[in-house]
Amino acid sequence: MSKSKANKKKSMAESAYGYLFIAPNLLGMLVFVIVPIFTSLLMSFTDWDLINAPRWVGLSNFTDKMVHDQQFWVSLKNTFVFSLLTIPLGIAAAFVIALLLNQSIKGVNLYRAAIFLPVGISMISISVIWRWILNTDLGILNYVLSLVNLQGAGWLSDEKYALFSVSAISIWKSVGFNMVILLAGLKGVPSHLYEAATIDGAGAWRRMTRITLPLITPSLFFVSIMSVIGSFQVFDLIYSTTSGGPGDSTRVIYYWVYQNGFKFFEMGYASALAWVVFIMLFAVTLLQMKFFGNKVNYEMD
Amino acid sequence: MTSYTMSNRVKAKSLLIHAVMIVCCILFIFPFLWMALTSFKTPQEIFQWPPRMFPKEWSFSNYQEVLTxxxxxxxxxxxxxxxxxxxxxxxxxxxxxxxxxxxxxxxxxxxxxxxxxxxxxxxxxxxxxxxxxxxxxxxxxxxxxxxxxxxxxxxxxxxxxxxxxxxxxxxxxxxxxxxxxxxxxxxxxxxxxxxxxxxxxxxxxxxxxxxxxxxxxxxxxxxxxxxxxxxxxxxxxxxxxxxxxxxxxxxxxxxxxxxxxxxxxxxxxxxxxxxxxxxxx
The missing domain is CATH 1.10.3720.10 (MetI-like)
Known part of the structure; x- marks a missing residue:
């Protein structure tokens, strides 16, 4: 009898501490994440310039304004092109480097450190540096190209090249991140599997497709999720290299949301756009989970 | 004999990997190096074509100007x-x-x-x-x-x-x-x-x-x-x-x-x- 009373008292104390320890974190989450998420959803049904009271406009931000917004469609297209360029190429490059660094050679740590360096530097600093390297008249890249008799170009000032150039900068910055994750995955593959496969006569290609790839799918899954999140939300790079130009050639969706919210003070419409980004990101992530879901192999953990 | 050729192959392979990695490193380090070198050049040198790798005279005046x-x-x-x-x-x-x-x-x-x-x-x-x-x-x-x-x-x-x-x-x-x-x-x-x-x-x-x-x-x-x-x-x-x-x-x-x-x-x-x-x- 008294024992169960003591137990009850103990579990009450336990929940009290449970709530107490979680309280500050939860408060921060409520005020700066949960409430804003729902507020943003409500705002997407309004027309609001921050000064006058918000006006309820129903679904018209989505069904009318967005559908007829040329810039929205252009920015959507640019975001997709940017993603399709940066995600596969970025992961492939990182994978090749990781494979090379997984060999038993000297100086692996040094190489790894050099390639990882841009990951820790702010995108703004990196953009400033690359704007100088890619400069049309004085940039070192066009000079190097002229040495081998190639025609230089306005890498960031020509509509034909700008989106490719920012994609290249983005890959350059993030390849180190993907590389260290994939390298950690490769290190986790037990070497006796390769030895056994070699004894059984499996060639390099078969070892790659039957052992390496299946066993590093958790790492591949993680870098692909992170790459999608990063490329859908690219902003700093665009802001500080091209500001969406020349023309509309590098205007991506995140930049368009920012402009609507904080340049044109269309808070309602900007919220609607932000929700569209969220829904697309959510859908793509679900697709990735489906794609990797039956392939992710945790057996070796 | 076989072990001799084997070790030669291994050597060639690791040499190739080192070569690729060194090119990679240059690709990732050079932009930062170029930033550092440019920051010590005078505005006249910036406009010089062909560009010089190192500044003619190392000057800190860019830093003074920026910080003011x-x-x-x-x-x-x-x-x-x-x-x-x-x-x-x-x-x-x-x-x-x-x-x-x-x-x-x-x-x-x-x-x-x-x-x-x-x-x-x-x-x-x-x-x-x-x-x-x-x-x-x-x-x-x-x-x-x-x-x-x-x-x-x-x-x-x-x-x-x-x-x-x-x-x-x-x-x-x-x-x-x-x-x-x-x-x-x-x-x-x-x-x-x-x-x-x-x-x-x-x-x-x-x-x-x-x-x-x-x-x-x-x-x-x-x-x-x-x-x-x-x-x-x-x-x-x-x-x-x-x-x-x-x-x-x-x-x-x-x-x-x-x-x-x-x-x-x-x-x-x-x-x-x-x-x-x-x-x-």
Missing amino acids: AVPLLRMLLNSLFVAVAVTAGTLVFSSLAAYSFARLRFKGKDLLFSMYLGTMMVPLMVTLIPTFVIMRKLGMVDTYYALIVPGFFGNAFGTFLLRQFFMTIPRQLDEAARIDGCGYFGIYSRILLPLMKPALASLFIFTFMGVWNDFLWPLVVIQTESVKTITLGLASFQGLYTTKYHLLMAAAMISVLPVVVAYISSQRYFIEGITLTGLKG
């Missing part, structure tokens, strides 16, 4: 202050919440935890505008509070990450400590936290880097020069001196150098921290 135009050193200190404050808050509050999620029983825990997981997918842009409106209502816009308060209480990611690590520590430790008369807070602070050092170090690096490099939020809430972080400061400097590349490179140097020094002195922790965060998160 924009208080970049002050902005570095701002970044340091904001990053330390947010990181400290995150480590304390996220680890407390993570301990609670991992070890204590209370009603609604599973619901709360799935709510935490759900928010991790929401892009910053969704919460940006309402958070800005909240900061305006609180009168915090254009102050340090705007930079610190939203991140100070920790975030879903940090809590989730640390919870995963708490789960790997055997519960027997908690029970043994309880028998010795340790309370819940004591178990958290004296028994479990010391075992969490690698995880806390990872979260420290991850959060610190995130806050230091954050751009969108400072851009939206800060206008005053003296409150700007270095990232925002460099961007506004670029807005003013769009094509004065000798000055821009000096400003970029000031923003990059502290990070590079920190990186070189502890790159192992940097990389391992990020890897650990990636694998558990």
Whole structure:
């Protein structure tokens, strides 16, 4: 009898501490994440310039304004092109480097450190540096190209090249991140599997497709999720290299949301756009989970 | 004979890998080197064609000009202050919440935890505008509070990450400590936290880097020069001196150098921290 009373008292104390320890974190989450998420959803049904009271406009931000917004469609297209360029190429490059660094050679740590360096530097600093390297008249890249008799170009000032150039900068910055994750995955593959496969006569290609790839799918899954999140939300790079130009050639969706919210003070419409980004990101992530879901192999953990 | 050719093949292979990696390294290091070299050149030298690799005379005048135009050193200190404050808050509050999620029983825990997981997918842009409106209502816009308060209480990611690590520590430790008369807070602070050092170090690096490099939020809430972080400061400097590349490179140097020094002195922790965060998160 008294024992169960003591137990009850103990579990009450336990929940009290449970709530107490979680309280500050939860408060921060409520005020700066949960409430804003729902507020943003409500705002997407309004027309609001921050000064006058918000006006309820129903679904018209989505069904009318967005559908007829040329810039929205252009920015959507640019975001997709940017993603399709940066995600596969970025992961492939990182994978090749990781494979090379997984060999038993000297100086692996040094190489790894050099390639990882841009990951820790702010995108703004990196953009400033690359704007100088890619400069049309004085940039070192066009000079190097002229040495081998190639025609230089306005890498960031020509509509034909700008989106490719920012994609290249983005890959350059993030390849180190993907590389260290994939390298950690490769290190986790037990070497006796390769030895056994070699004894059984499996060639390099078969070892790659039957052992390496299946066993590093958790790492591949993680870098692909992170790459999608990063490329859908690219902003700093665009802001500080091209500001969406020349023309509309590098205007991506995140930049368009920012402009609507904080340049044109269309808070309602900007919220609607932000929700569209969220829904697309959510859908793509679900697709990735489906794609990797039956392939992710945790057996070796 | 066979072993001789074998070792020659191995040698050739490792030579090839070294060659590829050295090209890679040049590709990743050269932009920073070029920034450093340009920052010591005079404006006349910038316009010289063909460009010279090294400055004719090493001059610090670009740095003087930059630092008198924009208080970049002050902005570095701002970044340091904001990053330390947010990181400290995150480590304390996220680890407390993570301990609670991992070890204590209370009603609604599973619901709360799935709510935490759900928010991790929401892009910053969704919460940006309402958070800005909240900061305006609180009168915090254009102050340090705007930079610190939203991140100070920790975030879903940090809590989730640390919870995963708490789960790997055997519960027997908690029970043994309880028998010795340790309370819940004591178990958290004296028994479990010391075992969490690698995880806390990872979260420290991850959060610190995130806050230091954050751009969108400072851009939206800060206008005053003296409150700007270095990232925002460099961007506004670029807005003013769009094509004065000798000055821009000096400003970029000031923003990059502290990070590079920190990186070189502890790159192992940097990389391992990020890897650990990636694998558990």
